[in-house]
Amino acid sequence: MxxxxxxxxxxxxxxxxxxxxxxxxxxxxxxxGHEVVAAAGESDASRRxxxxxxxxxxVAKPTDVARASDLLLLTVPDDMLSNVVTMLVASGAVREGxxxxxxxxxxxxxxxxxxxxxxxxxxxxxxxxxxxxxxVDLPRLAGCVFGVTAGADDRALTESIVADLxxxxxxxxxxxxxxxxxxxxxxxxxxxTLVAEAMEILSAAGADDPAATLRPLLTAALDNALExxxxxxxxxxxxxxxxxxxxxxxxxxxxxxxxxxxYLAMAHATxxxxxxxxxxxxxxxxxxLRVLDDAAVPGAEAPHHQPR
Numbered sequence: 153m154x155x156x157x158x159x160x161x162x163x164x165x166x167x168x169x170x171x172x173x174x175x176x177x178x179x180x181x182x183x184x185g186h187e188v189v190a191a192a193g194e195s196d197a198s199r200r201x202x203x204x205x206x207x208x209x210x211v212a213k214p215t216d217v218a219r220a221s222d223l224l225l226l227t228v229p230d231d232m233l234s235n236v237v238t239m240l241v242a243s244g245a246v247r248e249g250x251x252x253x254x255x256x257x258x259x260x261x262x263x264x265x266x267x268x269x270x271x272x273x274x275x276x277x278x279x280x281x282x283x284x285x286x287x288v289d290l291p292r293l294a295g296c297v298f299g300v301t302a303g304a305d306d307r308a309l310t311e312s313i314v315a316d317l318x319x320x321x322x323x324x325x326x327x328x329x330x331x332x333x334x335x336x337x338x339x340x341x342x343x344x345t346l347v348a349e350a351m352e353i354l355s356a357a358g359a360d361d362p363a364a365t366l367r368p369l370l371t372a373a374l375d376n377a378l379e380x381x382x383x384x385x386x387x388x389x390x391x392x393x394x395x396x397x398x399x400x401x402x403x404x405x406x407x408x409x410x411x412x413x414x415y416l417a418m419a420h421a422t423x424x425x426x427x428x429x430x431x432x433x434x435x436x437x438x439x440x441l442r443v444l445d446d447a448a449v450p451g452a453e454a455p456h457h458q459p460r
Contacts, residue, residue, distance in 0.1 A: 161309075161312065162185055162186055162187065163181070163186045163187070163221075163222055163223035163251070164186075164187050164189045164220065164221050164222045164223065165178055165181050165182070165186050165187065165188045165189065165221055165223045165224075165225065166188075166189055166190045166191070166192075166217040166218060166220055166221025166223070166224050166225065167188070167190075167191045167192070167217070167224075167225040167227060168191075168192045168214045168217050168218070168224065168225070168226050168227065168228060168236065168240075169192065169193065169198075169226065169227040169228035169229075169232075169236075170191045170192065170193035170198040170199075170201050170202050170206075170227070171193070171197075171198060171201070171227060171228075171285065172201075172283035172284060172285030172289075173227045173255050173279065173283050173285075174191070174193075174225060174227030174255070175191070175193075175198070175201035175202060175204075175205045175206060175285060176205065176283055176285065176286075176289040176290065176293075177225060177227065177255065177279070177317060178191065178205070178206055178209075178225065179205040179206055179287075179290060180290055180293055180316070180317050180318060181223075181313075181316055181317065182206065183290070184316035184317070184318075185316075186223070186316065188206055188209050189209070189210070189217075189220045189221055190209065190210045190211070190212040190216060190217040190220045190221065191206055191209050191210070191211060191212070191217065192211070192212060192213060192214045192216075192217045193211065197285075199211060201285050201286075204286070204287070205286075205287065214236065214239070214240065214245075215239075215240060215243045215245040216245075218240050218245035218246055218250075219245050221250070222249075222250055222251060223250075223251045223253070223313070224246070224250060224251065224252045224253070225253055225254075225255065225277075226252065226253065226254040226255070227254070227255045228254075230256050230257075230258050230259060233254055233256055233259055233263050234263050237252075237254075237263060237264055237266050237267055238266055240267070241266040241267055241269075241270055246266075246267045246270055246272050247270065247271065247272070248270060248271025248272065249271060249272070249273070250267075250271075250272045250273070251272070251273045251274075251275065251309065252264055252267045252272045252273070252274050252275070253274070253275040253276070253277045253313070254275075254276060254277065255277055255278055255279065256276065256278060256333075257278040257280075257299060257329070257332065257333035257336060257337075258329060258330050258333045259276060259329060260276045260301045260324070260326040260327075260329040261274050261275075261276055261301055261302070261303070261326055262326065264276075273303075273305075273306050273309065274302070274303070274306075275300065275301070275302045275306060275309070275310050275313070276299075276300060276301040276302070276324075276329065277298055277300055277310065277313065277314070278298060278299040278300070278333070279293070279296050279297075279298050279317075279319065280296065280297045280298065280299055280322075280336055281293070281296045282340060293317055293318040293319055294318045294319075295318070295319065295320065296317075296318065296319040296320075297319060297320055297321075297322050298314045298317070298319045298320070298321055298322065299322050299324045299329075299332050299333075299336075300314065300321045300322065300323060300324065301323070301324050301325070301326055301329060307323075345414070346414065346418070347366065347370065349408075349410070349411040349414060349415075350362070350366060351363060351366065352408055352410070352411060353404070353407075353408045353411055354366065356407045356408050357407075382425050382426075382428075382429045383429070385422065385425065385426060385429070385431070387422075388400070389419060389422045389423050389426060389432075389440060390422070390426045390431050390432060392432050392433070392436035392437075392439075392440065394436070394439050394440050394443055397419065397440060397443055397444070398443050398447075400415070401415070401416075401443070401444075401447040405447070412447070416444055416447060416448060419444055420441075420444055423437060423440055423441060423444070
């Protein structure tokens with residue numbers, strides 16, 4: 153590690169797992185003045201990302217990447233992370249003073265404990281953003297929140313790395329990492345499924361461009377929900393339009409049955425929140441609940457809600 157004239161550390165960066173996240177973060181650190189010395193990626197897609205986003209960077213074995221770097225980014229899938237750390241430490245590729253950071257949302261510092269025990273500085277560094285694995289992602293990092301966990305002695309280092317990535321740090325306690333990640337997955341990953349199903353329904357209804365039909369509505373709904381929470385709820389459930397919802401369910405069963413289970417799940421959750429928020433009277437909610445329960449998909453476990 154070297155230092156520039158204003159004493160900002162300049163790292164020799166290595167990345168193991170040059171997937172959509174790893175190659176982009178390494179490219180961002182390179183743009184910030186750090187030296188990316190090596191990357192490991194086994195698939196053709198990973199090697200293309202290294203070529204496109206990190207031109208001139210050597211493709212090497214994971215142990216060689218670790219030995220060449222003083223800031224090692226582990227951007228492998230969650231279920232592989234523990235084995236990768238154990239393998240690197242057992243091979244002697246991790247050393248005292250080296251910074252070892254992973255980008256898992258679920259995991260905190262515990263998964264890096266073998267590296268800490270040999271003297272490495274360990275950081276959990278998760279970008280709360282979805283990635284394409286292309287240069288399109290680089291400007292999106294500006295202002296991106298990183299869910300970070302680190303020891304007290306490494307907080308300044310962690311914030312420096314996040315700043316070089318263009319983001320801002322949100323400190324997540326070790327014991328809350330999984331809950332933090334569940335919130336992101338529920339909000340973003342399940343949103344993709346919801347939107348894809350909505351486009352399928354609109355296609356079945358004859359829309360020639362379902363995405364264009366949904367875009368202004370979804371953009372407004374998302375902005376309103378982020379600003380106002382449950383107060384942003386609109387639509388037939390919060391209005392208590394029982395017969396409209398009954399008609400929705402009948403048409404979905406006939407035309408887009410693959411969407412019925414998720415429609416019912418979200419309708420139950422929406423109903424519960426509308427009642428809790430005081431926007432739907434219990435007597436009206438009870439009628440809506442009966443309609444939803446009557447439409448339950450055979451074999452699927454329906455949520456057990458009681459209007460409050």
